[in-house]
């Protein structure tokens with residue numbers, strides 16, 4: 001029987017001890033020791049099959065990770081979230097994106113209001129509107145069918161709907177064209193506005209706060225152009241909707257009350273695609289499709305709340321991620337979907353994860369003792385293989401990978417899918433097994449290569465291997481499965497936040513830049529302040545001021 005030393009009673013020390021116990025064993029060796037590992041370390045929920053057997057963990061490290069989750073009271077924190085407690089402590093708010101996908105449960109009262117009733121009302125308003133646009137019973141001011149939807153929003157008011165509309169394109173029978181305008185950069189704004197028929201375009205101005213400078217600037221430019229085409233601002237505003245948690249601000253900007261879709265401050269921006277922010281999704285795939293998306297997420301919620309730790313998909317992703325970040329010191333997490341429909345998924349998860357867990361202090365405001373959220377990055381797998389995978393295979397840092405594949409597509413060419421999956425599976429195998437120097441050397445010598453040259457090339461052709469990865473296989477990318485996939489990553493991020501003891505639901509780190517940006521904007525509009533800023537920023541402000549019309553003459 002295993003006895004515990006005093007230091008192992010600290011769950012973090014127990015993790016370190018578990019690593020020592022692994023004694024530098026390679027992941028590949030763990031399979032030799034446990035012939036059932038591939039089966040034991042895989043599990044399937046809601047159409048998502050996760051194989052985490054290529055993670056560098058054994059049963060002792062998993063037990064230590066489980067003990068850590070227990071010590072951090074994961075179960076209690078999780079229930080606190082689902083019950084609407086104000087777990088976003090720095091903003092004094094509940095965190096209830098899960099309620100958005102459970103409109104029919106028992107009443108859930110937050111701030112004196114029944115959350116379920118307001119979710120049902122919001123869904124009814126969205127449904128009536130979306131079906132009206134899709135069926136063309138709601139028409140342009142000139143009584144024509146809308147052909148185009150432009151979503152104006154950024155961050156959480158952009159990435160989720162953009163990703164989902166793209167991922168679910170095969171389920172889109174709306175006949176509408178979708179554009180997402182996030183960046184205030186003139187190139188993006190003018191490209192979109194010049195590329196659509198403004199007489200037949202519906203604009204959704206999505207902003208939780210309705211104070212985001214980028215979104216408001218894009219709205220004002222779009223409104224001015226639509227006004228020029230339709231003849232009056234009043235007529236133009238018939239083509240604009242606001243989606244916001246600040247309806248008063250939207251009213252103040254001239255939106256008609258019936259064109260305002262509201263959500264609540266207990267929905268974080270990066271968790272908001274389930275709310276009215278998901279209106280572009282509903283416009284694309286219809287209300288039944290949107291309800292299926294919610295149902296998939298709800299299935300993952302139920303699993304997250306009830307499944308035991310070591311067969312709980314989000315918790316397993318979280319715990320192995322903690323092992324990689326805190327024990328193996330891997331500071332990034334690579335996400336590679338092998339399906340073009342999921343091209344925007346890494347950017348979506350990047351905000352979800354980095355804005356949630358990119359924190360340096362704990363709930364009490366004290367500096368963290370250990371690393372928190374990793375740098376999350378990624379892109380399509382096959383494209384990545386011809387671009388950044390070199391570093392993952394042979395660079396000097398360990399980059400854990402999540403491989404994501406979709407087994408069936410509506411328009412499937414089997415030959416192409418074989419190519420895709422052979423690549424994906426080969427990458428995870430290569431990253432784990434690597435290729436030893438001795439083997440490389442022996443192969444080159446066997447081919448008759450000059451021994452001196454073989455010695456030089458051996459290092460270049462060696463693959464260290466032992467890179468941990470998850471493989472996630474989705475049976476098909478339906479609305480239900482996409483809902484489950486998104487909720488999987490949401491709950492992974494939540495679990496890690498609990499274990500690091502941080503608030504995953506605020507984002508104070510975005511404020512300073514915004515504040516200084518307002519000052520510099522004022523200077524670019526008038527004159528640079530000769531005494532403000534550090535010397536570098538001062539000189540750059542002057543240069544940009546001159547280029548933007550200050551002293552161009």
Ligand code: F6P
Nearest residue numbers: 155156157207208209212269510
């Ligand atoms: O600046 C960061 C941020 O506040 C994100 O958290 C948010 O998703 C994004 O900006 C957009 O905010 P809003 O929806 O209020 O316009």
